[in-house]
Amino acid sequence: MSPTQxxxxxxxxxxxxxxxxLTGLDVVYNAVHRAVWDAFCANRRADRVPISFKVLPGDHEYPKCRPKRTSYEWYIPKGILKTGWMNKHLNLVPALVVVFYELDWDEPQWKEKQSECATRVEIVRQSLQGRNTKVAVVLIQKKTPLPPGEDVIAxxxxxxxxxxxxxSGKSLFVLPHTDHLVGYIIRLENAFYEHAQTYYYTEIRRVKSHKEFLNKTTHQLLFVRHQFKIAFFSELKQDTQNALKNYRTAYNLVHELRAHETNILEIKTMAGFINYKICRLCFQHNTPLDAIAQFRKHIDFCKKKIGSAELSFEHAAWMSKQFQAFGDLFDEAIKLGLTAIQTQNPGFYYQQAAYYAQERKQLAKTLCNHEASVMYPNPDPLETQTGVLDFYGQRSWRQGILSFDLSDPEKEKVGILAIQLKERNVVHSEMIITLLSNAVAQFKKYKCPRMKSHLMVQMGEEYYYAKDYTKALKLLDYVMCDYRSEGWWTLLTSILTTALKCSYLMAQLKDYITYSLELLGRASTLKDDQKSxxxxxLINVLMNESPDPEPDCDILAVKTAQKLWADRISLAGSNIFTIGVQDFVPFVQCKAKFHAPSFHVDVPIQFDIYLKADCPHPIRFSKLCVSFNNQEYNQFCVIEEASKASEVLENLTQGKMCLVPGKTRKLSFKFVAKTEDVGKKIEITSVDLALGNEMGRCVVLNWQGGGGDAASSQEALQAARSFKRRPKLPDNEVHxxxxxxxxxxMIISRVPNISVHLRHEPPALTNEMYCLVVTVQSHEKTQIRDVKLTAGLKPGQDANLTQKTHVTLHGTELCDESYPALLTDIPVGDLHPGEQLEKMLYVRCGTVGSRMFLVYVSYLINTAVEEKEIVCKCHKDETVTIETVFPFDVAVKFVSTKFEHLERVYADIPFLLMTDVLSASPWALTIVSSELQLAPSMTTVDQLESQVDNVVLQTGESASECFCLRCPSLGNVEGGVATGHYIISWKRTSAMENIPIISTVITLPHVIVETIPLHVNAELPSFGRVRESLPVKYHLQNKTDLVQDVEISVEPSDAFMFSGLKQIRLPAQAFYTYQYFCQASGSTHG
Structure with a gap:
């Protein structure tokens, strides 16, 4: 029995x-006919009517129509559905035959052509032999016809x-061969489709008419057959709703049939066909839940209808096909727009199909396990005269026999044997792998990683059974990572066991060693005897010998593998295998730990390597190597013990490289760091542990970084969460x-043994040369050399501070913009033990605010580490924050000659400029001198001399000056007139003499100047005596270019009597004199 059954x-x-x-078309030699045929069948769009076209000759013989029955009284059906019936109505019996004929309406030989056309139609009718197939005629014309009714001849x-x-007139069509051929063809198609609809409607009525002659006693099969035909014709008619309804009825009728071992296969076959149709139409109608419900009902009905126990593998094959077909329908519906979800997708149906295919394989293995001497029956009971069965689901040796009793048991026995022998030749693994592959693709699409991994394991096992070990290893190796990362150790052990068998049967050395290492480890759930x-x-392989076969392997495959292992032993090649363990869980664990997160360069670097074996027996390793990011340190961290390959499992109580299962072995290392690595990180890049030796085979386990494997992170997390108290261990052991x-x-510099002190007098004053005394004293036991000083503004602060801060070593000259903010690597010589030096640093701060200053001292010193002489560069830094403040506040005001406050001054009238310098410094300040630099618009009344030379101001004290000025008439100046600058030269009183004097320039405020036409000035003595005359003279000055007419009146006062003119009218003389006679003592006003 063919597997494609x-x-x-x-x-x-x-x-x-x-x-x-379509008849009458010569598509090979006639270009017009070829164009017509191409228009019918080429590039059909989805919106065109669903018609299947075929070109046939006019005298083609169609399948003969069986004579119609007038009674079913004595008719006994031989089966449900003939194998050729669906194909007959899809591809052999047409709903419509179209006769194409080239004939124009103005044809001169019309009669002859008409007769020839009628003859062709008659030939077609005779070839249909009484069928209800419709016939139509299409006239191919060269000219475009006129609209209906206009051409009387036509x-x-x-x-x-x-x-x-x-x-009838509806069956005659005209097809003009013009540029718009496709448009005419589409109109023809629509007309053909209507004729076809009529034909299938007639066929449905014909089949329905048979029902009245049937009875349920002898015609149960016909009820199913007719209902199926009605549904199928409805599909051809594109009436899918009625088709679905009739298929459901047919399905129910199938399950009403009496089932027996002789007809169970036919019942299941038809049930499967009808179920497929129902599910397909449900998906087509966008009712997927109905399809799923129907399929579940179908499986529930049929899963226990096994049939013959000797052929039970056929039931498994049938079940597998049901699930596969539904999965295909589901997937096709999704491609057409249906939305699936994680919990309901085609993958589950492909998975179940694979499950039944595996069951089929197991049943076939049990039922078809005949001796090699059993021959295939001759003649073949599975052959038929036509090569195909008459009815779906029947046995070839008893077609059409509906009796429940087996008339010929011997023939039945031979038939079953033939089926079993053919089943034995079926490649089951190939079918299983295909189904599992489909399921994996679906679960991957719907993001179900665990289901995908589970099925990939099954695929790998099937490849193993199919002896395709390479693909099996590839799949199993892929899924191992998932099970390791999630800690499914039992599943991982099972997969590793299969992978070990594959690697053994292929004699893959590295894979065999890798899987052996993991199966011996803590992740393996094998028993101790299996691990042993x-x-x-593994030891045999390392000794260049062949390993013993793995259990439960195919005998022939083992023999082939033994030859491959023998060839591996004889071949010369590399015997060292390096295996990275970060992706799996070997039987040895490794952890590296430095004693401290940082070491000074003059202290040996110390670290430990911890090893722990999980194998059943003690084992000896041959070499341990530790690699660093600086490879020059690798040579100091190697442990090697010479041993023979045979000693790997012997003499295990001796030597550092002997590991006892469950015991932690600590190996300590130390080395001296290089001085050029100061400030750098020393990192362990890998740890290599060698098992075996180069004389045989050597396996190098490579841990990246400081150790750890695929299970380490998960175990560390579990240990951190555990509240279980650890048992007490001996002092020399650790958990x-x-x-x-x-x-x-990290390698850090040697601890400096010097002291750095900073001495200064804060705060700093703006623009002064602020002195910072740096004292360095050596406390080293030997001379230090190449001492260098870096001092100034600490980097990383505000850029404005950098631009306004300047540093120098020379305090005798003022810093300008060219001086840096930080002086680097200032050589200061060597220092003997206990010796100290002082360095004076001068800082000029141009703005107020806080600044952080850095003083960094570096030096070289010779020292011995582990009896090795090295040169260490040491350094020490100190930082200090210095506040910069203004040295003083300067207040400026304008007053009259009577010391009255002025908001504005008058042109050519003298006024006073007063300055007041208030010390804001906590230290005494010495004002060396002051200077008034007048603007061109101002003139002085008397000589300008400093009145505060060498004045010492304490905190809060002030010094004032007064200058008499005059401003000539300048007209109206917007914003006032510039006065000039006030320059104060000063220094700290405590500063040394060679420290330069600081000049602070104060910009004086602008003043508003007004012009007046008349100026009055009184000239009087500074005091007078009571009852004595007091002369007073008034000066009047005209400030304009015009003669002014002025009237002056003098008012008497209680304090004075006066003699002179009481009222005057100008112009008059330039001045007038009055004699005052004081009446009372004190300060009086006249």
Whole structure:
């Protein structure tokens, strides 16, 4: 029995379309006919009517029509559905035959052509032999016809042609061969589709008419057959709703049939066909839940209808096909726009199909396990005269026999044997792998990683059973990572066991060693005796010997593998295998830990390597190497013990490299860092542990970084969350979980043994040369050399501070913009033990605010580390924050000559400029001198001399000056007139003499100047005596260019009597004199 027997027939799975045949077209030699045919069948869009076209000759013989029955009284059906019926109505019996004929309405030989056309139509009718197939005629014309009713000749000749051909007017068409051919063809198609609809409607009525002759006693099969045919014709008619309704009825009728071992296969076959149709139409109607419900009902009905126990593998094959077909339908619906979800997608159906395929494989292995001497029956009971069965689901040796009793048990026995022998030749693994692959693709698409991994394991196992070990290893190796990362150790052990068998049967050395290492480890759930066997095999491989076969392997495959292993032993090549363990869980664990996160360069770097074995027996390793990011340190961290390969499992109580299962071995290392690595990180890049030796085979386990494997992070997390108290261990042992990997350390400079002191008098004053005294004293036991000083503004502060801060070593000259903010690497010589030096640093701060200053001292010193002489560069830095403040506040005001406050001054009238310098410094300030620099618009009344030379101001004290000025008339100046600058030269009183004097320039405020026409000035003595005369003189000055007419009146006062003119009218003389006579003592006003 062919394995493709369970595939659904193509005619069942395709979309039924109306079948129309075209005759009279010569598509090979006639270009016009070829163009017409191409327009029908080439590049059909989805919106065109669903018709299947075929070009046939006019005298083609169609399948004969069986004579119609008038009674079913004595008719006994031989089966449900014939194997050729669906194909017959899809591809052999047309719904419409179209006769194409080239004939124009103005044809000169019309009669002859009309007769020839009628003859062709008659030939077609005879070849249909009484079927209800419709016939139509299409006239291919060269000219475009006139609109209906306008061409009288065409109307008359069309009626005559219809009479000659016995056609109705609706069955005659005209096809002009013009540029718009496709448009005419589409209109023809629509007309053909209507004719086809009528044909299938007639067929449905014909089949329905048979029902009245049937009875349920003897015609149960016919009820199913007729209902299926009605549904199928409805599909051809594109009436999918009625088709679905009739398929559901047919499905129910199938399950009403009496089932027996002799007909169970036919019942299941038809049930499967009808179920497929129902599910397909449900998906087509966008009702996926109905499809799923129908399929579940179908499986529930049929899963226990196994049939013959000797052929139970057929039931598994049938079940597998049901799930696969539904998965295909589901997937096709998704591609057409249906939305699936994680919990309901085609992957589950492909998975179940694979499950039944695996069950089929197991049943076949049990039931078809005949001796090699059993021969295939001759003649073949599975062969038929036509090569195909008459009815779906029947046995070839008893077709059409519906009796429940087996008339010929011997023939039944031979038939079953033939099926079993053919089943034995089926490649089950190939089918299983295909189904699992489909399921994996679906679960990957819908993001179900665990389901995907589970099925990939099954695929790998099937490849193993199919002896395709390479693909099996590839798949198993892929999924191992997922199970390791999630800690599914039992599943991982099972997968590793299969992978070990594959690697053994292919004699893959590295893979065999890798899987053996992991199966011996803590992640493996194998028993100790199994681990001992694997450990022994691993040692044999390292000794360049063949391992023992893995259990439960195919005998022939083992023999082939033994030859491959023998070849591996004889071949010369590299015997060193390096295996990175970060992606799996070997039987040895490794952790590296530096003693401290940082080491001074003059202290040896110390770290420990911890090793722990999880194998069943003690084991000896041959070499341990630690690699660093600076490879020059690698040479100091190697442990090697010479041993023979045979000693790997012997003498295990001696030597550092002997590991006892469950015990932690600590190996300590130390080395001296290089001085050029100061400030750098030393990192362990890998740890290599060698098992075996180069004389045989050597396996190098490589841990990246400071150790750890695929399970380490998960175990560390569990240990951190655990509240379980650890048992007490001896002093020389440690708990493995308490060891934390520390794979890197920092090399820092030697601790300096010097003192750095800063002496200064804060705060700093703006623009002064602020002195910072740096004292460095050596406390080293030997001379230090190449001492260098870096001092100034600490980098990383505000850029404005950098631009306004300047540093120098020379305090005798003022810093300008060219001086830097930080002086670097100032050489200061060597220092002997106890010796100290002082360096004076001068800082000029141009703005107020806080600044952080850095003083960094570096030096070289010779020292011995582990009896090795090295030169260490030491450094020490001090920082200090210095506040900068203004040295003094300067207040400026304008007053009259009577010391009255002025908001404005008058042109050519003297006024006073007063300055007041208030000390804001906590230290005494010495004002060396002051200077008034007048603007061109101002003039002095008397000589300008400093009145505060060498004045010492304490905190809060002030010094004032007064200057008499005059401003000539300048007209109206917007914003006032510039006065000039006030320059104060000063220094700290405590500063040394060679410290330069600081000049602070104060910009004086502008003043508003007004012009007055008349100026009055009184000239009087500074005091007078009571009852004595007091002369007073008034000066009047005209400030304009015009003669002014002024009237002056003098008012008497109680304090004075006066003699002189009481009222005057100008112009008059330039001045007037009055004699005052004081009446009272004190300050009086006249």
């Amino acid at each position: 369970w595939d659904f027939p193509v005619e069942l799975c395709c979309r039924p379309m109306a079948f129309v045949t 109307s008359e000749r069309a009626a005559a042609l219809c009479n000659a051909c016995e056609l 066997r694997i450990e022994k095999n 493995w979980d308490s060891i934390i990997i520390q794979a890197s350390t």
